[in-house]
Amino acid sequence: MKNQIISVMRILIKNILLDKEIVCVLIKDKKFEKIFKANAIDIQTNNTLILKEKEGKTDIYEYDEVLDGYNKALLPGFYNLHCHAAMNLLRGYAEDMPLFDWLQRIWQREAELKAEDIYNGTRLAIVEMIKSGTLFFADMYWHHKEVIRAVEEMGIRCDVGVSFMDRLGSKQIEENFDFIKQYNKDKHERISLSPAAHAIYTCSKDLYQKCYEISKECNTFLQTHLAETKQEYEDCKKNNDGYSPVEYLNNIGVLDKQSIVAHCVYFTEKDAEIFAKTNAVAVHNPCSNMKLASGVFPYSLLKKYNCNMALGTDGASSNNNLSMIEEMKMACLLGKVFSQRADSIRAKDVFDMATINGAKAYNLQAGAIEEGMLADCILVDLDNERMQPLYDVVYNLVYSADSSCIDTLICNGKILMKNHRVNNEEEIITIAKKYAKV
Amino acid sequence: MKNQIISVMRILIKNILLDKEIVCVLIKDKKFEKIFKANAIDIQTNNTLILKEKEGKTDIYEYDEVLDGYNKALLPGFYNLHCHAAMNLLRGYAEDMPLFDWLQRIWQREAELKAEDIYNGTRLAIVEMIKSGTLFFADMYWHHKEVIRAVEEMGIRCDVGVSFMDRLGSKQIEENFDFIKQYNKDKHERISLSPAAHAIYTCSKDLYQKCYEISKECNTFLQTHLAETKQEYEDCKKNNDGYSPVEYLNNIGVLDKQSIVAHCVYFTEKDAEIFAKTNAVAVHNPCSNMKLASGVFPYSLLKKYNCNMALGTDGASSNNNLSMIEEMKMACLLGKVFSQRADSIRAKDVFDMATINGAKAYNLQAGAIEEGMLADCILVDLDNERMQPLYDVVYNLVYSADSSCIDTLICNGKILMKNHRVNNEEEIITIAKKYAKV
Numbered sequence: 001m002k003n004q005i006i007s008v009m010r011i012l013i014k015n016i017l018l019d020k021e022i023v024c025v026l027i028k029d030k031k032f033e034k035i036f037k038a039n040a041i042d043i044q045t046n047n048t049l050i051l052k053e054k055e056g057k058t059d060i061y062e063y064d065e066v067l068d069g070y071n072k073a074l075l076p077g078f079y080n081l082h083c084h085a086a087m088n089l090l091r092g093y094a095e096d097m098p099l100f101d102w103l104q105r106i107w108q109r110e111a112e113l114k115a116e117d118i119y120n121g122t123r124l125a126i127v128e129m130i131k132s133g134t135l136f137f138a139d140m141y142w143h144h145k146e147v148i149r150a151v152e153e154m155g156i157r158c159d160v161g162v163s164f165m166d167r168l169g170s171k172q173i174e175e176n177f178d179f180i181k182q183y184n185k186d187k188h189e190r191i192s193l194s195p196a197a198h199a200i201y202t203c204s205k206d207l208y209q210k211c212y213e214i215s216k217e218c219n220t221f222l223q224t225h226l227a228e229t230k231q232e233y234e235d236c237k238k239n240n241d242g243y244s245p246v247e248y249l250n251n252i253g254v255l256d257k258q259s260i261v262a263h264c265v266y267f268t269e270k271d272a273e274i275f276a277k278t279n280a281v282a283v284h285n286p287c288s289n290m291k292l293a294s295g296v297f298p299y300s301l302l303k304k305y306n307c308n309m310a311l312g313t314d315g316a317s318s319n320n321n322l323s324m325i326e327e328m329k330m331a332c333l334l335g336k337v338f339s340q341r342a343d344s345i346r347a348k349d350v351f352d353m354a355t356i357n358g359a360k361a362y363n364l365q366a367g368a369i370e371e372g373m374l375a376d377c378i379l380v381d382l383d384n385e386r387m388q389p390l391y392d393v394v395y396n397l398v399y400s401a402d403s404s405c406i407d408t409l410i411c412n413g414k415i416l417m418k419n420h421r422v423n424n425e426e427e428i429i430t431i432a433k434k435y436a437k438v
Numbered sequence: 439m440k441n442q443i444i445s446v447m448r449i450l451i452k453n454i455l456l457d458k459e460i461v462c463v464l465i466k467d468k469k470f471e472k473i474f475k476a477n478a479i480d481i482q483t484n485n486t487l488i489l490k491e492k493e494g495k496t497d498i499y500e501y502d503e504v505l506d507g508y509n510k511a512l513l514p515g516f517y518n519l520h521c522h523a524a525m526n527l528l529r530g531y532a533e534d535m536p537l538f539d540w541l542q543r544i545w546q547r548e549a550e551l552k553a554e555d556i557y558n559g560t561r562l563a564i565v566e567m568i569k570s571g572t573l574f575f576a577d578m579y580w581h582h583k584e585v586i587r588a589v590e591e592m593g594i595r596c597d598v599g600v601s602f603m604d605r606l607g608s609k610q611i612e613e614n615f616d617f618i619k620q621y622n623k624d625k626h627e628r629i630s631l632s633p634a635a636h637a638i639y640t641c642s643k644d645l646y647q648k649c650y651e652i653s654k655e656c657n658t659f660l661q662t663h664l665a666e667t668k669q670e671y672e673d674c675k676k677n678n679d680g681y682s683p684v685e686y687l688n689n690i691g692v693l694d695k696q697s698i699v700a701h702c703v704y705f706t707e708k709d710a711e712i713f714a715k716t717n718a719v720a721v722h723n724p725c726s727n728m729k730l731a732s733g734v735f736p737y738s739l740l741k742k743y744n745c746n747m748a749l750g751t752d753g754a755s756s757n758n759n760l761s762m763i764e765e766m767k768m769a770c771l772l773g774k775v776f777s778q779r780a781d782s783i784r785a786k787d788v789f790d791m792a793t794i795n796g797a798k799a800y801n802l803q804a805g806a807i808e809e810g811m812l813a814d815c816i817l818v819d820l821d822n823e824r825m826q827p828l829y830d831v832v833y834n835l836v837y838s839a840d841s842s843c844i845d846t847l848i849c850n851g852k853i854l855m856k857n858h859r860v861n862n863e864e865e866i867i868t869i870a871k872k873y874a875k876v
Binding site: 091098127320428435 | 725730758764767771781827858863870
């Protein structure tokens with residue numbers, strides 16, 4: 001049985017905490033249609049509610065499904081701006097090794113993965129993401145058709161990054177470009193397909209520029225890894241007349257507001273200026289950068305230049321989960337200890353990085369709970385032991401919560417999880433089990 | 439209604455993964471009585487099992503309760519070696535402030551807390567700890583009678599630290615010492631009561647030595663905070679003829695293997711040598727040290743000298759949860775990025791810090807699943823999306839898991855959580871809710 005997304009006309013979320021108020025929310029099709037104070041309802045029957053008369057006008061709303069928001073909080077879901085979803089299959093496969101040994105082991109295992117495996121791994125990743133409140137991910141991997149299949153079925157949003165490296169060879173590269181152009185001729189609900197130039201040490205200048213060109217032609221995005229390790233930074237300067245990775249990409253003309261740039265660890269003031277000027281999106285991946293001992297994202301520097309910043313988990317083999325909740329906490333705690341200032345990075349700013357900043361980077365009218373915005377949201381269980389006492393819901397979510405606090409997830413107006421249960425999760429997890437038998 | 443701990447004669451855990459094997463485990467009273475391969479059972483009825491005949495001998499075991507271990511893994515639970523449990527009531531109350539402002543705000547709120555509040559806060563903390571797999575905590579706070587009450591009722595283990603500072607005044611100090619001596623005349627199941635000398639900047643030499651003396655007299659422990667901040671380190675050297683905090687405590691003769699020393703951030707080689715020689719226990723609190731921007735625990739240095747190291751969460755106002763799972767991941771990731779080496783700190787060593795090292799520090803015959811050891815353990819749900827694929831259960835637990843993976847917790851042979859539900863949790867959480875109304 002495939003995942004079934006129940007299509008409803010209107011959803012009523014009843015009596016839920018939004019900011020400091022108890023409200024009711026109507027979702028119609030893909031959007032938040034109406035948000036009103038809970039006490040504004042005059043009459044409510046099984047499938048109709050009438051708002052209190054206002055200026056002689058009576059508003060009647062029919063709805064098809066009700067979610068009880070009692071003791072829950074309504075918040076935007078998370079936008080994971082950097083991921084390799086199918087790498088969930090490699091979770092725990094290679095650990096605590098020097099970087100080079102780790103890479104060798106991961107690459108060897110990756111080479112064995114077939115199309116169907118990518119589908120299975122991506123589905124496992126999507127279950128995990130939904131369960132921890134994530135409703136969008138920027139993916140960068142192989143077998144993009146399988147990623148699209150998994151995303152289509154499971155109802156989440158995704159920018160499917162089609163990976164490019166010189167070593168793919170010109171035939172495969174051309175095929176991939178053709179597919180991107182073909183796919184983007186149609187409008188796709190919830191899915192965009194973008195070229196992902198792997199990195200400056202695997203992609204030539206020409207390949208980067210071609211990826212950029214295609215992304216412009218299709219009005220999609222350019223994903224890449226950049227300035228992740230010291231080695232990469234130093235090699236880049238050596239090979240490119242002293243230019244840093246950021247300067248190099250800027251020089252070859254591939255940075256703009258639709259560039260989604262992962263890691264961004266090794267940055268100079270000048271690099272930060274370039275990001276500010278081009279509006280390129282710097283994606284912070286604290287867990288991965290820590291686990292691989294790559295270094296520390298220069299948050300204060302990028303903040304100083306008012307750069308676009310978002311948050312991502314990276315893949316499970318360098319994290320090893322896909323929880324944006326954990327990623328937010330990690331970003332805050334790492335930023336504080338690294339800067340030696342407890343107030344240098346704030347939970348509310350990191351929460352924005354994980355929500356509205358990510359949505360904005362992908363041109364989505366989403367990431368906040370407002371009438372007219374896309375209905376992307378989570379219902380957080382305030383009866384969970386980690387959410388009390390509740391002085392401030394964002395502080396508790398960033399610093400205290402885990403996936404057990406996320407009760408319900410709605411993406412694009414559809415309920416993808418209710419009572420912390422994702423449709424078909426047992427089947428998807430059961431299939432994932434066989435991968436460890438090696 | 440108070441927490442009820444169902445007293446059973448024998449528990450059978452059936453068909454559970456232990457290391458790489460499927461086993462059955464019998465728990466009798468407080469201990470693991472028998473661990474045998476699942477296929478060693480000859481006959482099993484509702485409450486009796488007969489092992490396959492071995493050397494003409496038939497072993498028959500009666501049991502009162504069965505736990506189904508199918509798709510679960512059996513692991514030791516966690517020993518949280520540094521906590522201020524009742525501070526759960528201050529979770530999210532003061533965030534992202536400079537350290538001094540934060541302290542002022544926390545102290546002000548703390549001063550308002552009454553005995554009953556400490557009881558309520560400690561119970562909330564215990565619910566949270568059990569739900570994330572913790573079955574022992576070293577507590578350091580006020581109103582120790584209330585902490586004892588909460589711990590007695592809820593079935594967890596605790597070293598209740600009675601806080602000492604000069605400013606308590608001699609009357610209160612004497613009363614506390616008397617209580618410690620009185621309490622320790624009897625043997626208490628699961629609970630020890632120890633003097634906790636707050637820190638070198640709040641306790642005189644005399645007070646430290648008196649605390650140490652009492653701890654020896656009662657054969658209990660000495661808890662303290664040490665070398666947490668740079669300020670403390672520098673002030674100590676200035677005020678004590680150039681001696682570091684560790685040297686100072688060593689000079690005044692209060693360090694030995696029953697000294698449980700939290701934070702230990704500012705350490706020299708000589709300090710590490712002292713810890714190695716005295717066998718004092720260094721408790722790593724990564725979340726708290728990061729969040730308050732205190733600094734980084736010198737893991738590699740202490741490892742080099744083979745010091746006793748354990749793990750703790752600190753209180754919720756500087757963490758903000760009490761999850762040892764998160765603490766393990768934080769310790770690993772911080773250690774790796776700080777040392778710039780991905781293999782400098784290993785998940786399995788940190789798992790030991792969180793389990794057997796903590797148990798050993800407190801002289802508990804626990805922290806590993808072996809016949810004759812105290813029956814302290816967790817059942818981890820392998821059907822959880824974060825536990826698959828399962829190449830290695832410890833890697834998944836440290837790097838991927840969260841509280842949603844912990845299904846069952848057994849402490850001292852009693853089941854404190856089953857199906858991720860703690861007895862009375864709703865009541866305890868409901869009471870905690872009122873604290874945010876300020």
